[in-house]
Amino acid sequence: MSAQLVRAHALVAVLVVAGGITSVAAADPPRPGTEDNGLTENESATLWSRDTDDYISQAEYRERYGETRSPVQQVANGTDVTFTQPPATAATWTQHDFRDLDPGGANTSLHPPHADLADGVFIRDAHATMFAVQPSTRAHLDAGETPLYVAPNGTLRGLVDYRVQVPGGATGNTTSDWSLLSHNITAVRLLEGGEPVANTTGSQTPTLAYRLPAEWATTLTLEADIEVRLQHTTRRDGEPVETTVETESVTVHDSRAVEVYDPSVTTHYATYPNGDVGVTVFQARPWQGFTLTSSGDARVRGVWRFYTARNTNWDTLVRATQDGTTAVESDALPVFVHAYPSRIGPRTEPVRRGPNLIDAWGVTRASPAGTLGDNVTVDVVNQSYTTTYGLAVRADDVDHDALQVRGVVRGVNATVTEPADGAARELRSSTLSVRVRDRTPTHATLRLELRDARSGAPIELDDPARRHSIHDASRDGVIAIGDQQVATNASGVAIVTVDDPGIYTARYQPGSWLSHEPAYVSSTATVRWHPLGTLDGWVALLVDLGWRLLPFAVVYYAGTRLLRLLGVDTRFQ
Template sequence: MRTSVWPVVFVCLLLTSGLGLAGLVTATPHPETESNGLTENETATLWSRDADEYVNETVYRQRYGESRTPIQQLANGTDITFTRPPATAATWTRNDFGDLSAGSTQTSVYPDHASLTSGRFIDDAHATFFGVHPSTRGHLEAGETPLYVAPNGSVRGFVDYRVRIPAGHHSNRSSVTWSLVDDEISEVRLKSDGDVISRSTGTHTPLLAYHLDETWSTTLTLEADIDVRLEKTTTVSVGNRTQTEVAYRTETITVADSLDVEVYNLHAYAYDAAYPNGDTGIAIFQSRPWQGYTLTEDGDARVRGVWRFYTARDPRWDRLTQATATDETEIHSEAHPVYVHAYPSRIGPRADPIRDGPTIIDSWGRERTSPHSTLPDTVAVEVVDRAYTPTYGLAVRTAELDRDALRVTGIVRDSNATPITSSVGRGPDRELRESRLTADVVTQTNEQATVHIELQDTETGTPIDLTADERQVSLNGESGGGYITIADQRVRTNESGVAVVSIDQPGVYTARYHPGTWLVANPAYVSDTATVRWHPLGTLNGWIGLLIEVGWQFIPFVVTFYAGKQVLRFFGPRDDSERYP
């Protein structure tokens, strides 16, 4: 980024803090000036796919004779990302769809990715998906970029064709001419795995509402029937008589386009526990990527997972082909569908408020590789560049919780749900117990010390055996359970609640108990710490060794001092008794 951008970036960061913008990295503005139901600032945030060619405000005013808002300036030099799936993509697509125009009877207009079908009289026919909303394209990892669609939404499509009218012929005694009587798109249908779920009368730009039941994934098919009726007139001259025969020819073809989607039914499950000090532990799981959850009615206390969002147009609609019987011309498209994209961010999970809000204590999910390669080169966002955990589960500790206000938000716009929990109305699932950790130096030499660690249930005094925890499996499928750390070592107590550790460097050490997650451990405990100090001078042998070592170190100084004293005595001045015998 050029240095001239930085003042603008700083100002816009302040201005956009309340808009749900998550991060700011490099992009250019879209050339369209129409609003399509959006404000100027909202329109400026749409175009993450565009190349990064920042134009400073002075040059822009000279070139276009107008000024830009701070957000427009920022979007000219950066990509803007969001903490929640924005509505701007669907709003733009809905309004820009009105600019999509079909060709004439003998001209077909289609994007390059359209699947063209031709018959005897119908040519270059197609039905192509333009937009499905609400939806979000997920970037999970290389080779996996599903399109998540809401269970209830709408599909916009584009249907066009041209009519091929056969050429007539004439001779001395006969002639054949063809003319178009009628042509139409008789019906448009939307199917889910082959079953019709919505239909409409024929139109070049169909809009179909859909409802998908409890379906995990499906193939949506946009289908259209095109009918053509032509008149064939044959004239035959026999002597002085002319015979005319009129016949009609019809043709019906069906064109279709298919789209694989994941139906985003948000069903989350919550589990909670009570901490001894009155805090509450909340863990929420969802089997697909989700945005986060709120803990209070006002939404101030909330948790976000690893997912962030950006919006970008579908570049396949940038150019269209206009085809006739004799020519094909590439034209600029007046309509651009825009989609929301979700990606795992390097920022990672976050809890708000930052200082005195919830504390994230654990997250779960099958580890995935970075989806960096699935994002276009022109999209510069803070996507993870290494293996990551997609936070299908998030657990927090919080002092603020309104169980009735607990709401989960998905990665598809307007996907919200109240998590299913067995504890609603009757308190937490589990109460966490306090633990007591002690650490003492039991033996020591000049070289090392042995530390005796003991872990007990504070209330009952029962030893806590962490080797039993070791046999548990965590929600990530790895070995789980609690453990104790001290002096860069990880240990577990035995069935007597005891662990022994050797340390070989003097110092002050803190032993810390890291309990296993309360979702797995039973009983479950909270953390505790203990401090132990060790230095060789703490023993009699240590003092004797120190004195011996110091003595050896001082021998050269003693010898030097004695030798110097003797030299001075020999060469130095003498008193009168020694001078005159």
């Protein structure tokens, strides 16, 4: 596994753990190292995001079990740990744990409580129930939408079971003897949209490898045919009168709505004047992010993070016999990957030296926090968020041949090839100038001019002809100066009036290159304005100062005249 940063909630700790991680779960999850499940102890400790997170100290753990825990196990005991990419641990655990399912014999049917049971005359408590479909990811989009995304190529595991009710009895001097000749599952099928895509011979724990067409929403159905043969002998006064063979068949099934996850990616490129490359990637469903270089060092991540949790429907099983039913603890727990929008939001890596995230867009959705289930503590958004179906970055190094989009379903990626010649947009340099056109003692009129740095052509910001929207990204460019935003006209000119003396910096904020052709990079210009910068300003200042001092002069003159009338000024002299 690759090292990843893990966030711990209840326990104040930060770890680096391989492959991206989640937390300990289950009503009573197996203690790490107690089962052969194909995982290391650290990996199995991080599977369970639906446990109660009842943390116990190292000392208490050592006293209880006679051993110590690793730092990963200790954190997983006290909190839920999240992943930056869908981990393989859920599928590995499920594959190994599935082997522990022990179906009943002819007299016993084993089924989860949610199984859809079917009864015939002799066949009772029959069912076919899906255990797991993998690779897959349950995406928590909002409060009303949590689709199950499945890989186009994957594996379905299920449990098929039943019991045989053998009749018997006597009426007067006539008796009916029944004996079970045979019972078996004659066929197991996987249907997609009603059409078979995989089948196997009769098995109570079938494993079906499938290949699905690249559709959107569809339905997977696990279907099984069960058949029993019984011999019926009628006796009168102890002598056989008639012997027949009775056959019964029952078909059982379990269906699940899924979405086949097969990313179809569109990309756009731009070149900056300094040689940097702009890249946008758009995919109409949640996706994890993309890499920009063959080494994988430069990465972009969207809003989605991951955790793993068991399917609680399999916490207990029901053993059904002719005498009744009994609840038993399940020996097999399927674990699934879940995707959720994180408060961390989209980001690039490396954090300081990586690509610059310049735009993100998508659908605005409500928080899906209520869909995560009990005892799941992750950094899910608690308000509306943007799905980041589209991401745009600026980077100094992009290897088009290595550009790879990573999906939210493990192993499902899309490789993006370099665009055709002429497909990349060129970002041009712009020149912004600003000067004082007119001024008065109270305000100044500034003239701003924006032009193409190479051709000198004026740049009109409010020009619909320049807009070529990509995925509705149509932000217009503006020039910001002071607390105002203005757009240039067809001559590339805008006029602004300011009334506070000082230094003004005008900044051209281009519209997104996704929506403008030609597109430009930003530029700035500075101008200084003050009333004392002109002769009129000085005159106005002196006149204003004179009017402000006039009351003081009047008071002074009146005071001196009064002192003279009273003779006070003579005594002082």
